[in-house]
Amino acid sequence: MSEKIGVYICHCGLNIAKTVDCKALAEYASHLPNVTVARDYQFMCSNPGQEMIQNDIRDMGLTRVVVASCSPLMHEPTFRRAVAKAGLNPYLFQMANIREQCSWITQNRVLATERAKDIVRAAVMRVNFNEPLEVQKVAVNSNVLIVGGGITGIEAALQIADSGKKVYLVEKEPTIGGYMTRFDKTFPTLDCAACILTPKMVSVEQHENIELLTYSDVTDFSGYVGKFTAKIRKRPRYVDETKCTGCGQCEEKCPLSVPSEFDCKLGKRKAIYRPFPQAVPNVPVIDREHCLYFTKGVCRVCEKFCAHHAIDFEQKEKYVEVPVGSAILATGFDLFDATRIKEYGYGRLPNVITSIEFERLTHASGPTAGKIQLKNGKPPESVAIVHCVGSRDKNYNEHCSRVCCMYSLKTAHLVKEKTDAKVYEFYIDMRAFGKGYEEFYKRVLHEDVTFIRGRVAEITNVAQNPSEKGKLIVVAEDTLLGIVRRVPVDMVVLSVGLEPRKDAAQLAHMFGISRSKDGFFLERHPKLAPVSTASQGIYVAGSCQSPKDIPDCVAQGAAAAANVLSFADKGEIELEPTIAMINDEACSGCKICVGLCPYVAISFDESNNRAAITSVLCKGCGVCVAACPSGAIEQQNFTNKQLMTEIEAICS
Amino acid sequence: MDYTPREIIAAFRAGMLDKVLKSNTIWLCSSCYSCTVRCPSGIKLTDIMYELKRLAIEFGLTPKGAKAPVVAKLFVDIVNEKGRVAEVPLVSRFMLKTNPLGAFKMIPRAAKMYKRGRMPMTSHKIKGIAELEKCTGAMTEPMISGLHSGSAKERS
């Protein structure tokens, strides 16, 4: 019994029809072997288009369907669903890409139509050998793992926990809150960052559905979508969280002060410390590398003074394994290291500081109690703010870091508010795209800040005339004037860009997701699916996906939560059946496939000397299929027969 | 500089290159490459400056009284002739062309340097000058203006 194939050529408006002669293509297809009907239509993916296919299946008893249109990534699921609705197994459908791989790569109508004919012929010949396949359904665990306790992770955690699902929130620092805990005011409203963040942090701590694991990292992530297992390492604080009341006595009594990372090493903290007073959890941690007990075996003063006996020098790291159905990565960003731009003098010239160091200076609980001052303690008489440090630059990072224009404006405003200094802002463009942003820019324009449009060439302390002596001279072309200006100032604030975290590659590998060219985590689709990834069940949100401001971080945190909830509420998900299968009789036990599988889906059974694939883990990548020297592994819907038929059809 | 590099590029984009070719900017470029290593767009600006120099000479659009094109042309003549350059022939020809009176002013300095043996008087002619000529004769420069595309002989 030969198959009855229906072939449908899509015009895709003009996307295909402009270059490929669709009518001629349909005519050509109608004469191919086993083709019962061949039609062409403007938009096959539309309702009428889909109905056309469904009617033909019913009326003509079609057993196979080929649609020649866009990329399978675009509409294969659409047509599979359409075909299934008409009662035909969705895997008896084959897609032929005559858009991305044909009409979009040439202007030549003749060549394009010929190529389209080849592509369609290949699909038609191949589809004869498609087999009906059934999807596998697996139960979904409704627990969620969120990696990263900054504002994004906090937002996602609260949304998910509020719906009744359990959240494991893992944060590597001793406190949650992320970068936002170090900011003074936020643009454009000039809200105090701590005031809007700390209530959320407390809600997280108090929420019955959120299990907060701070000073912890994820060391392993295994399993498959709906049934993951996360192994989390809880690093020892040397303080018992259950006993500590956060009274702060230990911190007060500790005799050793070291530079504080929270204050960008501009201030000091003790060896037993909370990063900042409103830390959540409000439990200190002992810095093993500096603590006098750990390094020299003496002191233990904190233990003596702790009224609740919460200090525990014997505390060990603990590992917990938690079952989750999905995970959200909200691990945030790192700041660009300004020492890399040697001509800006960061690290060489005093009083050249970065934006985050400025935040700590201006912060009321920072190392200078909110006073903006130079290294010698005096207030600056003039301040320069430099845009685009390490961003939009082929030599460092090509991307724009999105937030720096706005935070530079904020910096200018704060300097004006707190000092009498003259403020110069050196910019290339002013990217004030958000709600209230342009208005904020106008406000700062009226605050007597001098804006100079020109990228700073260098910052030097070599004076060329008496007025420059003892100053930092910012050299830039004033492009609106067309001259090079040398502006002497006391302090320079470098608006450094945002980069992916140093451990982004490692984390991506652990969770099985990709990264884009700029190193940030790769979303499934930049417009239509910004928080999902190509790996089902794993989501990304916030600035680990790309640089963004707080409003967008919160939006993405909530979006990821929505994605996760719709996923978790389904209770079960369907797994693609286009996976690899091992023919036991042909397997020679060589074990080559076992080490190659990137999803660790292949195990080896020593008892019968055969490799075995765990079908729920298999993603159908095809590596083992290609590698098996005995040809014992075939991939469903990509069998040798199907692929060879396609190739032969193209070559004929 | 009359026009900054950014303005020169903008003029080029606006089709007004002739306006900026007469500026002193391109002839002030000493090829220190600071621009090239710092440009965030990876533009090889120094090479562009060289190209503009060649264009300016080809179109005869050098600023009035500009000395740099004169030196460059003399330099090329001497290298084509001898294969190597010596300072005395270069400087003396240059002074005679641009500032004969100034040449007199330089004599004390020149004498001082000659006394200390720092004045090579003639250029050494290399043995392979014919070989070099054969190569340069066979070389076709890339067409910029469409005016010339031929060999050294054609261009001079």
Add this chain to the structure above:
Amino acid sequence: MNKAYDKSTQVVCKALDIDLAELNDWNCCGASAYMSIHEMKAHLLSARNLVLAEKEKKDLVVVCPACLTTLTKTNHYLAEESRFKRTIDAALKAADLQYRGSVKVRHLLEVIVNEVGEQEVKARIKRKLAGLKVAPYYGCQLTRPFGEIDDKEFPVILDKLLTWIGAEPVDFPLKTKCCGGLLMMTNEDVALGLNRNILDCAKQNGAECIITICPLCHMNIETYQGDVNKMFGTDFKIPTLYFTQLMGLAFGFSRKELGIDEEMISSRPLLEKHLEVIG
């Protein structure tokens, strides 16, 4: 102008057992001047030198950064741009020449620091340069545009070598700022201004002497110091030496052998103050 550089280079290389042979029948590299008139022919000049060096099967070592840059540029383009290579190859063929791309172009400074090394240099020191404060002036084309030898803005390779031979390199932020090169001939005012900044920076940072690695820098900084003083009312009198000359002095050679007698601003009083014979 650069006989002193040549003399001191020969002397120092001999002392360090560097086998230095003058490239047979080399032609001018064209520097920036030739490139301003002809592009491909300028590259041809470098290409011929590379052919000659390849025949000798040796590394091509230069002491002038302009030669370094033009030769390296041509070398890189030949390796990376196929259309460029085809054009150059065709022109070379006209004189039966061929370049296979095997030559390494290097500056003597880098050869001494990276290949000869600290121990060998220190082993030949016969005189102490006790407390001699020097400004290591790299100029613009040693580390730009390629940055292969050292950092493009703040290199330290010369500073390192100077400490090896016992001098004290001072902090010198303008170490890679251009001296103006040929601009001293064509736009004297501009070039004098550039040199004034360099001299001023050296003086402010306590340098008693400026060390150069480029003959054109040497000429501008030294020979025109008087003109700088006339134009700006300054009173610079900073002796300027090639790095090979200072090395030679540390190795015990005489002023005559190193061409130091040819200088315009005498370094005699300075060196008399700081040179001590060892043992």
